Amino acid sequence: MHETQTVTNPLLNEKYLVSGGYKVYPKSYTKNDKTSFVMFKKDAEKYLFVKGSGPLFDELEGETLSEDTKIAPANHANRLVLNRYFDYTNPRAFGNKITTMGVGDRLGLASPGHIDIMRQYQVKPILAQQSIRELSLMERSIYDVLDAASYAVIQEGYTGGFGADGDHLKLEEDIKLALDAGMSMLTLDCSDYIRNEVPEMSVEEQEAEYNKLPEELRKHYEKAYLDKTFEAAGMSITFDREELIYNVLLYSDALNYMVHIYNEYIKKADREIDFEVSIDETATVTKPESHFFVAQELINEGVKVNSLAPRFIGEFQKGVDYMGNLEEFEIDLAKHANIAKYFDYKLSIHSGSDKFSAFPIVAKHTDGLFHLKTAGTNWLEAVRVLANHNPKLFREMHKYAFDHFPEAQAYYHITPDLDSIKALDEVSDEELPEYMNDRNARQVWHVTYGVLLTAVDEEGNRLFKPDFFANMDEFEEEYRESLVGHIGKHLETLQIPKV
Numbered sequence: 001m002h003e004t005q006t007v008t009n010p011l012l013n014e015k016y017l018v019s020g021g022y023k024v025y026p027k028s029y030t031k032n033d034k035t036s037f038v039m040f041k042k043d044a045e046k047y048l049f050v051k052g053s054g055p056l057f058d059e060l061e062g063e064t065l066s067e068d069t070k071i072a073p074a075n076h077a078n079r080l081v082l083n084r085y086f087d088y089t090n091p092r093a094f095g096n097k098i099t100t101m102g103v104g105d106r107l108g109l110a111s112p113g114h115i116d117i118m119r120q121y122q123v124k125p126i127l128a129q130q131s132i133r134e135l136s137l138m139e140r141s142i143y144d145v146l147d148a149a150s151y152a153v154i155q156e157g158y159t160g161g162f163g164a165d166g167d168h169l170k171l172e173e174d175i176k177l178a179l180d181a182g183m184s185m186l187t188l189d190c191s192d193y194i195r196n197e198v199p200e201m202s203v204e205e206q207e208a209e210y211n212k213l214p215e216e217l218r219k220h221y222e223k224a225y226l227d228k229t230f231e232a233a234g235m236s237i238t239f240d241r242e243e244l245i246y247n248v249l250l251y252s253d254a255l256n257y258m259v260h261i262y263n264e265y266i267k268k269a270d271r272e273i274d275f276e277v278s279i280d281e282t283a284t285v286t287k288p289e290s291h292f293f294v295a296q297e298l299i300n301e302g303v304k305v306n307s308l309a310p311r312f313i314g315e316f317q318k319g320v321d322y323m324g325n326l327e328e329f330e331i332d333l334a335k336h337a338n339i340a341k342y343f344d345y346k347l348s349i350h351s352g353s354d355k356f357s358a359f360p361i362v363a364k365h366t367d368g369l370f371h372l373k374t375a376g377t378n379w380l381e382a383v384r385v386l387a388n389h390n391p392k393l394f395r396e397m398h399k400y401a402f403d404h405f406p407e408a409q410a411y412y413h414i415t416p417d418l419d420s421i422k423a424l425d426e427v428s429d430e431e432l433p434e435y436m437n438d439r440n441a442r443q444v445w446h447v448t449y450g451v452l453l454t455a456v457d458e459e460g461n462r463l464f465k466p467d468f469f470a471n472m473d474e475f476e477e478e479y480r481e482s483l484v485g486h487i488g489k490h491l492e493t494l495q496i497p498k499v
């Protein structure tokens, strides 16, 4: 268990002590030149108790208690000040030789638990990782996400470095925003440019469609690939006319977009950016030949990717274990892992939460070097805490989640069997946490986070959010422990060595 102190830290001034109810985070104690501070929480808000003098003291905004004492709220403006003085509070790129794991934090509360467990393993945390879908469903901004991660780093006294991923970005305006905000990783989601109708077309239809492409483009691809065999990654890949047409039709628009984004934004950035390309959130399973084609073409166009996420055979649905034949998956993954090694980037595994049966296979074929993304599973652990402590609220939210499931499902590809989920009135309060072990109930909760936490009553007041967050505040330590266990299970199953 982690040490928690209430009201006893000598740094806290009388005025703030009288009403009591503080929680001090001892690991946050930080000193810089003539200024030192410690983080504390009161009424669910976090602050820095700052003592000393000098530029850092002066720059932090807040309530001045005396000449050398200040209470600085853990807000955005102060985060920017801290970023200037303590470099480890800024996200950083890790390149392609360090295993990384994205631990998306939809609530802005999970990073302390993530740091606690991940600092014990040879993996770097991408603490700030939210997609536009998550940001809009939760009505959060990219700045909120970065603020939460930076303050968690301070709270935990963690100086080992973390990343920030502008996840599943599709639009140029979002890419620009993410880079301007200071994200260190960018995941370009090319799904809108992948022509999923192509695998459904006959060879003749593909040929006809191909002939409609500009001659210059066809020549470009034919010169580089037609009837050429590539001996690479332990495979022999030949692009006969049929194979080439298939790949050009499927991926050439996506490739143009990747090249454009790389040249316009990644190359021009004023710092290192971990650039990831994602071709996974589409209906089309990425054939190893296609993965090779995309990677080779990126090289030909001078694009340096740090990681690439193909869509593997079988299904990586959110919040549940791998769905499909594991033997087929191993054969498929081994080929993709070899291609990634050949082109010198990390294989990226999206929707990586809870894929426990697939993890040993990932570890084996990537030699332990990969990027893995999780997000919703961290929210589900928060729901588990709620189920343990507030059965009434859990029941109300569970019912609401089911009633509003269709609107949430529109955002995600999941296929839960709703009929198999036990009805609420058959479940005792003590059994409620069991819903979080039921793959079908997990998926319903997994995608309804936004619907639930932005729900309003007739007067426009939030239905669940205030009470939900009040519970999370009260059971902060339990949430931390829950994440330590759950993400710890991911790290162990992924066979990541301890430090």
Ligand SMILES: O=C(O)[C@@H](O)[C@@H](O)[C@H](O)C(=O)CO
Binding pocket: 104, 130, 131, 133, 134, 167, 168, 349, 350, 351, 352, 353, 373, 374, 375, 376
């Ligand atoms: O829910 C989202 O939009 C994201 O968290 C995910 O798609 C993310 O990219 C992921 O793969 C997490 O497992």
